[in-house]
Amino acid sequence: MESSLLTCKKKISKKCHVPRIGTSLSHFEPKKRLIVGTKPNIPDLNLELPSDSEEEEKDASDDVPKLLNELEVEIFARVSCFEYWKLQFLNKQFSQLLKSGEIFKVKRERELVKPYVLMLTSGNSRWTMVDKSFKNFRRLPEVPSDICFLYCDKETISAGTQLIVVGKEVESIVVWRYELELHKWTKGPSMITPRVMYGSASHGTDAFFAGGIKFVEKGIPKVCTEAEKYNANTKTWTMICEMHKRRKFCSGCFLRGKIYVIGGRYENGKNLTCGESYDEVKNSWTLIPNMLKDITFKSSQSPPLIAVVNDNLYLLETSSNELRVYDVNENAWKRQGVVPVKANEASGWGVAFKSIGDRLLVIGASPLPRSFIKRMAVYTCRPSPYVEEQVWEETENCYDGVELSNFIHNCCVMFA
Template sequence: MESSLLTFKKNISKECQVPRIGTSLSPSEPKKHLIVGTKPKIPDLNLEPPSDSEEEGKDASDDVPKLLYEVEVEIFARVSCFEYWKLHFLNKQFSQLLKSGEIFKVKRERGLVKPYVLMLTSGDPCWTMIDKSFENFRKLPEIPSDFCFFSCDKETISAGTQLLVVGKEVESIVVWRYELEMHKWTKGPAMITPRVMYGSASRGTDAFFAGGIKFCEKGNPEVCTEAEKYNADTKTWTMIHGMHKRRKFSSGCFLRGKFYVIGGRDENGKNLTCGESYDEVKNSWTLIPDMLKDITFKSSQSPPLIAVVNDNLYLLESSSNELRVYDVNENAWKKLGIVPVKANAAKGWGVAFKSIGDRLLVIGTSPLPRSYIKRMAVYTCRPSPNVEEQVWEETENCCDGVQLSNFIHNCCVMFA
């Protein structure tokens, strides 16, 4: 299997002059189709299975195409996502294999998925996809939307191998969907209750959304309680039970099997210290009073910066740059030292605080710039709730060859 993969890579690098990792593919660039070996016949899985009489007349060699197909899937399931665009340059059958989603299905079943960071930084019209080490990157195509969408705030979340970006166009609130298999953006499907400034979190191929600001028939904004779920496999939205509180500018996460929505502001603009947890089995919400009672609030601050690692909920306190961990039983937060970024520079805005595997990831402006130019700093740590000061490791020379602003507009983590 490894030799087949090596042969595949050698053929690509030798015979096809294609962009390196770290460059963007655009639809206008010419594609060079190659024929590598013979084309194995990929079976049509939609056909009815043959009858017993047909099976008796088959030769053992008839199973070879199916075997080749399964081997190909197993090989490519072990290849980095940054290499997948090359499949489109091989031949139509390999391109169809990628578009079928079978590779990513096998990745999930074999436990081969890896985290990728997707970011939109200030001044950049395109999202950037970066691997866990922050060494390799890839620019996504530009979203074919209008000027209103690009000038307004947007929110981002991943569901399976899809990146969902929600924002407001001239006519309405829209959802743009980037599919990793297709390497392109598609509009829709729209939310059942279109809204912005909601709390959200993803789990596998599902993404949950709650609260936010919706617009009434007359165009007036309204803070809502509605919640819904998106499924990436079916590309459909489903309404779920609404929350107890109206809230906007809240944050969401999955903690111990439940969808949590934390903080935010109510319809009067008052900061909410309560949280809510959603039980999908019961389709009901539980209100958690005073969940953020010890947290300092400032006017116009960002939604709570939260992340979950090993079923522990962590919060980056933007006013003090402190890391805290939540005690579910005591409904209280414990301090875990200072985080090495300037989260308080813009009241929490412009900072990315995410979980990436068993680590916490924070991206922002370094508190100790090495020059007068502000630079993007990337730090990770393996958090421990029982240690007062965490050990943060800086990622040196991250994303060499790409200029990224130190101010992060959107950031999410995709497992693919």
Template sequence: MLMVIEDHGLVKPYVIMHAGAESSWEIFDKDFKNFRSLPTIPSSDYCFFHSDKETISVGTQLIVIGREIEGIVVFRYELENNKWFRGPLMITPRVMYGSASDGKTVFFAGGIQMDDNGNPIVVRTVEKYNADTKMWTMIYGMHKSRKFSSGCFLRGKFYVLSGRNENDKHLTCGERYDEATNSWELIPGMLKDINFITSSQAPPLIAVVDDNLYLLEISLNELRIYDINTNVWKKLGSVPVSANAVFGWGVTFKSMGDRLLVVGTSHSWSRTTVFYSCQRSPYVEEQHWEELKYWCDDTELPRFIHNCCVMFA
């Protein structure tokens, strides 16, 4: 197995993926030519290994949140130590939230929380985690309770897009949080023109590059860019993966430095997992996607990517 190439003193993106093995995450360089496996998460709880998990990077830490028999648990991987640690727990443990990181801070908004009687409730609760202090802090809650939403940082503000409410209905509104004023602004109709295939489709597939917000429109396999001034999404051509075949689940759409990254099943009859990146050009309508030749001991990744995030180190 190849090891990740280290360029000491340089900050570069690494892609961390979880593609099906019970406790295995792999970290790749940006060209997917070199990689290594992370150590096994130190949990013996079968519930954690076999249930869904949510992953995000903050600083040089990888945060993995999942469910053990006794409740929701947080694990963090520290790149400098090449080691996993348990905790610290969220103040209000929950899953299916919208999240995004900005440097060494990551925000978690909404999601599903269990009440005192063990019943799931959709919340508007928001808290942030600091990678330096390893502490959670509550911040002012959103206007709307929402689950299965997506989050991003755009032009210095934390955005939460779409999701489903307590009645399991899709929300077309978004919200943005200004940390300087500790306040939320509701954005009506932010996803009003986006098609929802099914009530159980994946959260919006979004990514930010060069202070521009992009979306992979699941139903049409199209790339779109958001005009922050007019609240409109402009079409930028097709994306070379079949996101609609699995309602957006198992597909990776991320920013990777100055490029967009998409990983999913191909449009071809073979339905293999393919990797493409795109450097946005403002001068053409149809964006050019470059295939990345994935190398991994002459084997192929599963067709379903469970978790993926990008770490800068």
């Protein structure tokens, strides 16, 4: 890569010394004599400043640094994120370029982003980031929080190149964010209405949070309807329209241009079968009655395990380990066979069910005999709403001797 970059630089440098088309030699030659001549080029302070048209006729060599910088960004935008951490130790200029965020901006503009899975497994205090093939991995730094945050339940989502983790410290509910460009954790900014056990969904550099449990006077928990949006570019929160129903332990997704919040429980612990969709243009929620009417619930049920692939919504029914696809027009779920993990073993807890590009991803306890239960199982499939039973493929993971538990506390997919 280094040799190809140098070759490109030489070619650009040679081209930049050729006068522009349409520029006369009378304009070009005096500049050449100033460069080659032995007399110093002392400016005459009595002369008038050049006009805008004269500025445009300056030697193209003045643009070389800008051209080289743009070329470097274009090249690095096509390199895997796992190579960035190696390159930043070789070149200080690249390290500065990485921290500027320009590389990731170009990745998004050129549609060169790739999915990366970030997960926190049982028994680990540090997050693990793996690529789509599960062949490359990297450990993130430890979150510099207190012990309460470390051991309490947390929720997570990605927005752009930021990993947002929400949990409770000793004093209050806090937000920690990991920034991929900087490879470090930063605290805040806090939510406008701090809450936990909410439904969330992301789209590009925006993340949406709705419902959950907030703490009012004297620390009394209350199920809420409030919703807000986080923007990764500005690192700010904005309140949006409230939902129709109070709900906690719900799930969210981005589907066909709208944010969906599904299921959850009411204040009295009763399971909700309705959903709601949010239209950002209208800033309004639409109630969807009986969205989960055919789904079996348990008292200790996890939030609904849902994922979107190719504008189709899929659900892992944890009581039966079945995959289902949602028919938006009929407001009904179609069965699509059994998923090869033990999602029913802990009522959906400890299982990751996500979309990763054009595939569904499920991570959990292996379906193999009892003696292999500690082994993490990773399966993917290319789902189709028109197929009765999906074909799942097991992904062989390689962590160079690093052992990860099969119980997933948190998991999300970042596109970077």
